[in-house]
Amino acid sequence: MKMGKNWLTSLVLTVGVGLLVSACGSGGNQAASGGGTSEKVYVVGTDAAYPPFQMLEADGKITGHDIDVMNAVAEAAGFKIEWKNTGWDPLFDGLDRGTVDIGISSITITEKRKEKYDFSEPYFVANQLILVAEDSPVNTLADLKGKKIGVQGATTGGEVVKKAFGDTYEGLKEYDDMPSAVDDFFNGRVDAVVGDNGVIQYYVKKIENKKFKLIKDDSFEVENYGIMVKKGNSEIMGKINEGLKKIKENGKLEEIRKQYFGDE
Amino acid sequence: MFFRGFLNTIMLTAIATVAGTLLGLFICLGKMSSKKWLRWPSAVYVELFRGTPMLVQILLIHFAVIPSIWEAFFPGQKSPEAIYSGMIALSLNAAAYIAEIFRAGIQSIDPGQMEAARSLGMTKGMAMRLILIPQAFTRMLPALGNEFISLLKDSSLTAVIATPELNYAAMSVAKSTFERYPPYLTEAAIYLVLTLFLSRVVVRGLEKKYSTR
Numbered sequence: 001m002k003m004g005k006n007w008l009t010s011l012v013l014t015v016g017v018g019l020l021v022s023a024c025g026s027g028g029n030q031a032a033s034g035g036g037t038s039e040k041v042y043v044v045g046t047d048a049a050y051p052p053f054q055m056l057e058a059d060g061k062i063t064g065h066d067i068d069v070m071n072a073v074a075e076a077a078g079f080k081i082e083w084k085n086t087g088w089d090p091l092f093d094g095l096d097r098g099t100v101d102i103g104i105s106s107i108t109i110t111e112k113r114k115e116k117y118d119f120s121e122p123y124f125v126a127n128q129l130i131l132v133a134e135d136s137p138v139n140t141l142a143d144l145k146g147k148k149i150g151v152q153g154a155t156t157g158g159e160v161v162k163k164a165f166g167d168t169y170e171g172l173k174e175y176d177d178m179p180s181a182v183d184d185f186f187n188g189r190v191d192a193v194v195g196d197n198g199v200i201q202y203y204v205k206k207i208e209n210k211k212f213k214l215i216k217d218d219s220f221e222v223e224n225y226g227i228m229v230k231k232g233n234s235e236i237m238g239k240i241n242e243g244l245k246k247i248k249e250n251g252k253l254e255e256i257r258k259q260y261f262g263d264e
Numbered sequence: 265m266f267f268r269g270f271l272n273t274i275m276l277t278a279i280a281t282v283a284g285t286l287l288g289l290f291i292c293l294g295k296m297s298s299k300k301w302l303r304w305p306s307a308v309y310v311e312l313f314r315g316t317p318m319l320v321q322i323l324l325i326h327f328a329v330i331p332s333i334w335e336a337f338f339p340g341q342k343s344p345e346a347i348y349s350g351m352i353a354l355s356l357n358a359a360a361y362i363a364e365i366f367r368a369g370i371q372s373i374d375p376g377q378m379e380a381a382r383s384l385g386m387t388k389g390m391a392m393r394l395i396l397i398p399q400a401f402t403r404m405l406p407a408l409g410n411e412f413i414s415l416l417k418d419s420s421l422t423a424v425i426a427t428p429e430l431n432y433a434a435m436s437v438a439k440s441t442f443e444r445y446p447p448y449l450t451e452a453a454i455y456l457v458l459t460l461f462l463s464r465v466v467v468r469g470l471e472k473k474y475s476t477r
Contacts, residue, residue: 089439116442148345150426154439162440168265173346173426174436180327184426187331188342 042079042236044070045086045100049177050152052202052260053106056085065198065260069123070104070227072252077243088154088176092117095230102236103228106196108156110223118231120240122224123253127216128160129200131185131193134211138192141217147171150181150190156223157194186210196223198261269433270454272347276419276429279351281412284358291359292366293392306363313360319421322353326425350422350429358415365407369400402474409467413459420455430454 046066048056054064062083074081081102086094094100095117108126109119132138138147141164151157153174161172173190175181178199185193186207193200200214227240247253294306313321326349334343373396381391420431434451438444 092442093444153436158440167440168268170268170428173428174432174439175426176424180425183327184343184346187327187334189345 039080042074042081042101043084043094043099044081044102044104045084045091045094046103046105047088047091047177048085049087049179050106050199051179053198054104065124065256066104066106066225068256068259069247069253070102072247072256073227073240073243075243076246076250076252077239079239079243088152095228098230101229101233102240106198106225107228108196108223109226110156110159113228116231117228118233118237119226119228120237121244122226123244124198124225124257126196126198126223126225128157128194128220128223129197130215130217131182131195131200131203131212132191132215134213136191136213139215141194141219144171144192147191148173148189150175150184150193152176152178152181152195155195157196160220161194185212201261265433265436266430266450266454269428269430272428273416273419273430273458276347276350276354276422276427277412277416280354280358280415280419283351283355284362284415285408287355287359288362289366291363292370295363295367296370310360310363313357314364318353318357318418319424321357322350322421322425325349325353325356346422346425346427347429349425350419350427354415354419354422357418358411361411362408365404365411366400368407369404370396372403373399402471405467405471405474409463409470412467413462416458416462417455 046054046062048054048062048064050064052064053066054062057063062085067083070081084094084100086100088105091100091103091105095103103117106124106126107113107119109122113119130138130141130144138144141160144161145165148171149161149169150173151161153176158172158174162169165172171191173181173184175184178195181190181193181195182203184190197216204214227244229237229240244253291306291309294302295310297303297306326346330349330352331343334341370392377395377399378388378391381395382388386394419429422429423432423435426432430451434447437447441447
């Protein structure tokens with residue numbers, strides 16, 4: 001393992017990120033309160049552990065595809081936003097409570113979520129992929145029956161597995177974040193990972209010396225990512241859709257997609 | 265799902281209790297030993313596991329230590345599942361605390377007991393085993409009970425590495441239903457019943473049984 005040599009680097013990075021995050025945090029607050037205007041700054045929550053859609057850089061900045069999209073939307077529609085790395089579950093909770101105004105975090109628009117939240121027009125089309133070992137005989141989701149499957153909990157990846165094998169399927173391992181599930185796949189603790197194409201393809205590029213393959217099961221439904229707000233919050237939703245429409249028309253959205261995913 | 269989680273929580277706690285007690289006893293004896301090469305590592309062990317958060321220990325053991333060991337000794341083999349990482353982390357952590365409980369218990373016994381036992385011709389080991397540890401055990405019981413209860417509760421931390429225990433079950437239900445009260449209240453109630461059982465029945469029962477007065 002690479003750990004031996006790199007632990008010092010990791011340590012330095014960890015300390016560095018910690019310091020910078022706290023520094024940025026206070027900086028952001030000042031900007032929000034010291035502006036002098038009464039203009040509303042919307043808090044955008046995200047779970048910055050889902051590269052390349054949203055991730056935390058070593059300098060504490062949140063970057064990624066969704067971040068660029070949201071910034072472009074806000075700019076096009078003319079409203080101010082402030083980023084908050086909430087994590088996945090607290091993001092939904094924050095919207096319920098009003099501590100977060102907008103959520104963008106590769107959130108698939110589903111019927112179930114629509115019952116509790118309002119979604120913008122789609123800004124990204126995704127489908128699920130299965131990550132398995134290179135020499136695995138698995139060809140479809142159904143072949144995974146009886147095997148251990150890692151997913152990020154409360155994501156559509158988990159839902160397709162539950163739909164296929166039942167809500168209490170013993171082999172399902174729900175992780176808090178995608179990288180943990182992928183790590184445990186490479187450590188051999190799960191036989192497969194099911195997740196969104198954007199994220200899984202990102203690992204194909206990142207981890208070149210590892211052996212694995214990606215499977216697309218045609219039974220998976222195409223998914224759309226949307227920007228989420230609390231149900232009934234139509235004032236803000238109108239602005240988001242307006243901005244989204246603008247960046248779709250002027251090609252900015254496509255430009256951002258290409259920047260992260262090329263011409264796939 | 266809750267039932268499977270319940271069984272796993274019990275198993276995690278039981279294994280960590282037994283393994284932690286055994287390991288703790290050795291570390292305690294090591295710490296009290298007159299030999300420096302035994303005393304020193306034992307003291308470092310206790311400080312290491314008592315001085316770092318359990319959550320960090322679990323993550324470190326699961327994602328870093330065990331995969332590295334597996335890579336080194338069994339190349340190409342699959343790393344053991346999360347539940348084993350959980351067991352190991354809990355046992356190692358418990359051992360550090362239990363070692364200190366043992367030490368406190370043994371040192372609370374009047375040194376005259378050791379001197380008397382030695383003057384009867386017992387070896388140091390015999391005196392420990394037959395005279396000091398049985399007396400110390402009575403005094404250690406309340407503190408041990410405490411440790412087992414916190415061990416039971418701390419096992420919930422292993423949910424972060426997807427160990428299918430009670431807290432994982434509750435989190436999973438909460439995540440997929442967006443309902444927060446029902447799963448977490450159920451979970452809390454189960455833990456409460458378990459800890460009440462541990463403190464009222466098991467620990468108090470033992471205390472009565474081994475009471476000296």
